[in-house]
Amino acid sequence: MLLAWTWMRASYQYPLSAAMMTVASFVVNALDIAAIWVIFAHVERLGGFSLPEVMLLYGTAGLSFGLADLLFGNVDRLSGHIRSGSFDTVLIRPVSPFVQVAVDRFSVQRFGRVLQAAVVLALAVPQLDLTASRAWMVPVMIVCGFAIFVSVFTLGAALQFLLTDAPEVANAFTYGGNQLTQYPLSIYGGELVRGVTFVLPLAFVNWQPALFVLDRDDPLGLPHWLRFASPLAALLLGLVAAAAWRAGIRRYRSTGS
Amino acid sequence: MPPRETVFQLYLRIALYGFRKHSTYRAAALAGAFTNTVFGILRAYVLIALWEARPGLGGYDVVDAVTFCFLSQAAIGPMQMFGGSLDLARRVRSGDVAIDLMRPASLQLWSLADDLGRAFYLLLVRSVPPTLIGAALFGLTAPQTVWRWPEFGASFALGLLTSFGWRYLIALSACWIDDDRGVQALSGVLMSFFSGMILPLTIFPGWLGAVAQATPWAAMVQVPVDVYLGTRGLWEALAFQGAWAAALLALGALATAGARRKVVIQGG
Numbered sequence: 001m002l003l004a005w006t007w008m009r010a011s012y013q014y015p016l017s018a019a020m021m022t023v024a025s026f027v028v029n030a031l032d033i034a035a036i037w038v039i040f041a042h043v044e045r046l047g048g049f050s051l052p053e054v055m056l057l058y059g060t061a062g063l064s065f066g067l068a069d070l071l072f073g074n075v076d077r078l079s080g081h082i083r084s085g086s087f088d089t090v091l092i093r094p095v096s097p098f099v100q101v102a103v104d105r106f107s108v109q110r111f112g113r114v115l116q117a118a119v120v121l122a123l124a125v126p127q128l129d130l131t132a133s134r135a136w137m138v139p140v141m142i143v144c145g146f147a148i149f150v151s152v153f154t155l156g157a158a159l160q161f162l163l164t165d166a167p168e169v170a171n172a173f174t175y176g177g178n179q180l181t182q183y184p185l186s187i188y189g190g191e192l193v194r195g196v197t198f199v200l201p202l203a204f205v206n207w208q209p210a211l212f213v214l215d216r217d218d219p220l221g222l223p224h225w226l227r228f229a230s231p232l233a234a235l236l237l238g239l240v241a242a243a244a245w246r247a248g249i250r251r252y253r254s255t256g257s
Numbered sequence: 258m259p260p261r262e263t264v265f266q267l268y269l270r271i272a273l274y275g276f277r278k279h280s281t282y283r284a285a286a287l288a289g290a291f292t293n294t295v296f297g298i299l300r301a302y303v304l305i306a307l308w309e310a311r312p313g314l315g316g317y318d319v320v321d322a323v324t325f326c327f328l329s330q331a332a333i334g335p336m337q338m339f340g341g342s343l344d345l346a347r348r349v350r351s352g353d354v355a356i357d358l359m360r361p362a363s364l365q366l367w368s369l370a371d372d373l374g375r376a377f378y379l380l381l382v383r384s385v386p387p388t389l390i391g392a393a394l395f396g397l398t399a400p401q402t403v404w405r406w407p408e409f410g411a412s413f414a415l416g417l418l419t420s421f422g423w424r425y426l427i428a429l430s431a432c433w434i435d436d437d438r439g440v441q442a443l444s445g446v447l448m449s450f451f452s453g454m455i456l457p458l459t460i461f462p463g464w465l466g467a468v469a470q471a472t473p474w475a476a477m478v479q480v481p482v483d484v485y486l487g488t489r490g491l492w493e494a495l496a497f498q499g500a501w502a503a504a505l506l507a508l509g510a511l512a513t514a515g516a517r518r519k520v521v522i523q524g525g
Contacts (some may be wrong), residue, residue, distance in 0.1 A: 252431025
């Protein structure tokens with residue numbers, strides 16, 4: 001916490017720049033939803049889903065991803081630490097290396113994403129006439145989605161012990177995962193959807209539980225019980241990610257500089 | 258003043274060095290190509306869903322829309338469509354720009370040559386492979402005539418110049434506000450949204466579409482892709498891009514002159 005606070009104070013040493021970054025963060029997120037607005041200016045339904053339904057998917061994905069990115073998104077700087085040798089310093093401090101890398105350059109601007117997703121979700125839910133017997137799943141899916149994205153960030157970081165020169169590979173799964181889950185998975189090809197259901201379980205961030213919330217049939221005809229499997233998927237992926245991170249730390253060799 | 262030919266050779270050499278400098282980061286470029294491909298596939302599915310519901314939207318058919326998607330992904334590396342910085346911005350912050358300004362060569366042309374070398378390398382590594390993978394997975398629109406290739410090449414090159422002109426101004430802004438990260442972030446937003454990177458500008462409704470189509474960012478992605486697809490008149494497209502490129506480069510020249518007087522050398 002103290003480390004995160006220090007980085008926040010540091011960023012406000014350049015007030016104009018910090019203000020612009022916060023503005024940029026709001027504008028990025030406003031334009032992000034503007035893309036969906038442009039799409040629905042032309043169509044009633046996308047992949048069989050209406051605007052409020054897509055907003056539910058967008059809001060839950062954005063909230064899960066935004067929280068994960070806010071707290072742990074900086075683990076993708078790991079390769080920089082490894083290359084410059086500053087990861088050695090991280091390892092000898094008496095705080096978990098994971099926490100240290102995560103709060104390094106903690107930036108409050110990322111809060112803009114969380115806020116915007118929460119607004120979108122708050123606008124979507126009243127338009128959907130959800131009953132309490134189904135709406136209880138919404139907070140559950142946000143928590144599980146958060147856990148899944150944290151695991152994906154961790155896996156991406158663990159990968160950087162192997163691919164020190166190519167940290168961008170992880171972006172395909174972290175930011176790509178966010179992009180993927182903003183839209184109904186029914187628009188993607190069947191193999192891709194099976195892949196993100198059974199291999200990298202991004203379908204459990206919001207798609208499967210949202211099918212339950214919206215009381216819809218799975219367009220791919222996957223088993224009904226999968227809609228309740230998000231906590232299980234989050235737990236399994238979390239265990240894999242933790243194991244990968246530990247294996248990465250064990251494998252780490254200092255650059256010696 | 259050395260003869261003209263030597264000056265040209267100097268900048269050619271800088272461009273070659275730019276190419277070689279970036280070719281040492283092969284793993285990073287390949288990782289970028291991988292990420293561009295993944296995002297290209299995800300975006301393509303969204304566009305396919307949209308165009309299947311509304312065939313012919315914005316003057317494109319489904320295949321054109323997917324082609325648009327992969328060609329715009331191809332622009333990311335060479336044109337740095339997410340606001341990627343020039344090395345110059347870092348040199349302004351560190352004060353090294355003082356040395357650059359003392360060199361007996363134009364700072365702007367020097368940076369341009371270096372950036373074009375970088376762009377050409379990334380074009381080979383980050384643009385061509387994702388486009389080929391997109392073509393293999395989805396099938397892309399082939400150019401209608403052989404002449405389309407040089408036309409697209411010219412338009413893409415003007416797009417590169419416009420992109421450089423814009424990013425040079427952003428980098429030099431650090432001379433006035435010391436920390437350029439905020440401008441950088443804002444620039445990334447404008448570049449990615451108003452260039453057509455997120456959705457083609459031709460489907461933006463009403464005044465938003467009209468404004469977006471007139472911006473310099475449209476000259477970077479939307480216009481070259483339209484030239485490739487044949488949905489925009491060639492000379493009109495090149496004139497539009499040329500005007501923006503010239504305007505931004507001229508502003509850049511003015512800013513360079515201003516920076517010479519204004520530059521704050523950090524840390525002595």
